[in-house]
Amino acid sequence: xxxPLTGRRLAYPLLFLLASMLAASCATxxxxxxxxxxxxxxTTQPAxxxxxxxxxxxxxxxxxxxxxxxxxxxxxxxxxVTPSAEIRHVFPVRAGNASYHPTHSVYPATDIFxxxxxxxxxxxxxxxxxxxxxxxFNRGGPRGPFNGGLSVAVLGDDGVRYYGSHLxxxxxxxxPGVRVRAGQQLGTVGRTGNANNVCHLHFGxxxxxxxxxxxxxxxxxxxxAPYLDAWRRGIxxxxxxxxxxxxxxxxCPKEP
Numbered sequence: 377x378x379x380p381l382t383g384r385r386l387a388y389p390l391l392f393l394l395a396s397m398l399a400a401s402c403a404t405x406x407x408x409x410x411x412x413x414x415x416x417x418x419t420t421q422p423a424x425x426x427x428x429x430x431x432x433x434x435x436x437x438x439x440x441x442x443x444x445x446x447x448x449x450x451x452x453x454x455x456x457v458t459p460s461a462e463i464r465h466v467f468p469v470r471a472g473n474a475s476y477h478p479t480h481s482v483y484p485a486t487d488i489f490x491x492x493x494x495x496x497x498x499x500x501x502x503x504x505x506x507x508x509x510x511x512x513f514n515r516g517g518p519r520g521p522f523n524g525g526l527s528v529a530v531l532g533d534d535g536v537r538y539y540g541s542h543l544x545x546x547x548x549x550x551x552p553g554v555r556v557r558a559g560q561q562l563g564t565v566g567r568t569g570n571a572n573n574v575c576h577l578h579f580g581x582x583x584x585x586x587x588x589x590x591x592x593x594x595x596x597x598x599x600x601a602p603y604l605d606a607w608r609r610g611i612x613x614x615x616x617x618x619x620x621x622x623x624x625x626x627x628c629p630k631e632p
Contacts, residue, residue: 474494479599485579486599524578530562535619539578544568592631
């Protein structure tokens with residue numbers, strides 16, 4: 377009669393349990409880790425002192441380019457300094473009925489027609505450059521140096537020379553270097569020089585050239601009419617930019 381199988385039947389479950397325990401002890405994953413992902417030892421970050429920020433990387437030295445190729449931050453540009461106030465300009469003849477033509481013969485200038493004796497005033501703040509109190513014009517003499525008769529030239533604070541001629545008289549106390557203010561009387565409208573016996577103010581705009589420059593510059597090099605139009609309407613407009621541009625192109629010509 378065969379031996380009973382009770383012992384063998386009890387051994388099978390024990391062998392299965394032992395195999396399961398061995399497989400579990402050889403596993404490469406730690407509890408809680410995803411299958412197939414290698415485990416690594418836990419790292420401990422150093423504590424950050426209270427009130428300070430954790431470092432985010434090495435600092436970039438001043439003036440160097442960061443390793444990522446981006447440009448270093450730059451400080452905001454300082455806004456340009458603007459003048460506290462514009463230089464004031466006014467119409468050169470104090471008369472409501474003064475008239476003028478936008479053009480002039482031969483060269484840029486303007487003849488402003490008004491009654492003789494009407495005040496002629498400084499166009500802007502500045503300093504007196506030249507004064508002629510004697511009418512030396514001679515119809516048989518040179519056609520240029522003394523054409524203006526009695527005249528005054530003022531260097532405005534905007535760097536522009538303003539010239540007025542054919543005056544009846546020049547105001548007392550006006551000498552080279554004397555400061556004048558916009559609207560200050562320089563003389564009166566007249567007909568001295570080559571004014572052809574017509575009361576008017578010859579008005580010229582030009583750059584001041586170093587040394588003793590010629591009458592061919594002083595008489596005018598840019599057209600005054602656009603500025604006269606503005607000043608008459610109370611608009612403050614300076615010819616400084618146009619005059620500077622003219623001088624860059626022409627310099628200070630030595631002859632007409």
